[in-house]
Amino acid sequence: MIALNYGFIAILLVLAIAFALLPLAIAGLIAPRRPSRDKNDIYECGLRTQGETWVRFRVQYYIVALLFVVFDIETVFLYPWAVSYGGLGTFALVEMVIFLLMLAVALVYAWAKGVLRWF
């Protein structure tokens, strides 16, 4: 029965792809297309664009992404714990508080290092 339910999701996925492609296809068929040089230019408020678009950007975005991975995995670990918590007793609570403390240390460290400062 469980496999069946995931089968439903697969059907929905196939239909969702169809729903996404359908408007693109219809628009491709009936929408007019008269390209011109100015129309196809990069839209930057009418000014000529300066230099490369894909410039080097702030390294902080990368570090925040790393932090996110840490905390997201933490969250995923916490879900099964939360579901079965009722039957596990004090041990589970202490265990998880220790786990959360370790992550809190990571957050405090990042905070102190200035990773979260955006100006």
Add this chain to the structure above:
Amino acid sequence: MDVWLIAGILFKILVVVGISQGAVAYLILVERKIAAYAQDRIGPNRCGREVRLPFGLLQPIADGAKMLLKEDVIPSYVNKPLYILAPAIAIIAATIGFAVVPFGPVGPSAPTALGAPFQFQIAPGVDVGIVYVFAVGSLGVYAVVLAGWASNNKYAFLGGLRSSAQLISYEVPLGLSILGMVLIARSLDLNKIIEWQDRNVWGIFIQPIGFLLFLISSFAETNRLPFDLPESEQELVGGFHTEYSAMKFGMFFLGEYLNIITTSYLVVILFLGGWDLPFLNAGQTGWLPAFLKAFVLLGKVGAIVVFIMWVRWTLPRFRYDQLMDLAWKTMIPLAILNLVATAIVVQYAWGH
């Protein structure tokens, strides 16, 4: 039997997707109307006049036709495959999120040869419920990032960067905020969480902090004001969809509004009791209460959607550092504290 099963599921999917896409069309009209009234204007009121429909009720049809018939400009410097893929991902991610959302209670009887009660849900009994919704919802990030990257436009690029950092930052409190509710209801299945609230009390009363955190993060996840930095018009023209026009632009909108509907369903299901009202409870079976409950749920969702729009026209936008501070320095610590406090209360005060 298998044929009927497949036919039934196809029917359900068509109904759900049809209704939700129709709802999106009208939500855009509702949003424009709310915006208009908030700013002391009238808003769209012309479409439908010829057939004596008030409030511009045919506006969505005009909008849809416009989206399809406009010239679809693909700028010559874009990375074309990714540029076309991005709006498609926006719609796909938003649509498959509906799979486990229960639109109503578990139905009364087996109307077909399925041998199981009818459920207002595309994939009932997927017991990872919420995790699935979050997992799929976070795929929407790809749409924004790819759109920003592929457009080869500095505004779009900055919008995409900002957005990726914002969306992943708010995903953490979004996931943590509902853990308290999961802990209490002891299930990830959305139906079971509603049933728990039906038997006991609405989630908002026992998890007020969780509710607030969830609501705020869902504003950020759906890119709504006050968190619409990715597309802030005054700074970035249109942000990640600057280079998009016609139907592709419309698809981003469609995806955004579908996300708003899913999120509103989650808010109501997790914290506002789902279909539960004081005079409606799990004890009532039969088709009439079942549909009544589905409509109660829909009504609550509508209220949340209107609330989201109301907030949009009330609050100004955050500054980017304020936005990141709120996520990492306030909401994540608060969510962790909330979780620990809930765990302690469940363990010692309720005596499981």
